[in-house]
Amino acid sequence: GAVVSQHPSWVICKSGTSVKIECRSLDFQATTMFWYRQFPKQSLMLMATSNEGSKATYEQGVEKDKFLINHASLTLSTLTVTSAHPEDSSFYICSAAAGVSYGYTFGSGTRLTVV
């Protein structure tokens, strides 16, 4: 089946530094990738949608300059949290789709803690 690998699974960083999270589709080409944010015991909130080779489309209220998304190839998307602050601490999870009619496969998530 379709597999999406997300790294790192957890990361602790100092306030003010940047953190990069990778999302790779291992056995299929992901035309579209999605990034979600989830607070404990809460829903997944869509942050942005990225199509390969295009700029990401951010949801309302998501800071484009803080959450940089790159989808340079059909198998890799990255989310960079720039100048991280404690309020950015959260669970970030990516998802990939091979096309409109296909399902969505999720990565295992990254737990970010900013200290």
Added chain:
Amino acid sequence: AQKITQTQPGMFVQEKEAVTLDCTYDTSDPSYGLFWYKQPSSGEMIFLIYQGSYDQQNATEGRYSLNFQKARKSANLVISASQLGDSAMYFCAMRVINQAGTALIFGKGTTLSVSS
């Protein structure tokens, strides 16, 4: 507005019993897809079942079935013969059209606790 509503924050069930997790949705698109995912404490999202808006029959996948009532805009998940390993958070999701194409939006989730 496109929206998914899950009104049960928590549900409790005993092993081997069936349980229904509620989900209602709102969309004006004639074509849409509804999904259920399971999220254990590890955080991974496990796909359970899918129902397309034009599907005539309710979807079933092993112990999971989806009670799709289109007129009521509901897509409840039924888990039969609950197992201890079913304890997790369950999310109902809908595929929506957005500026970038399509995406999944999620309900708030229901925490299911299965006891022996």
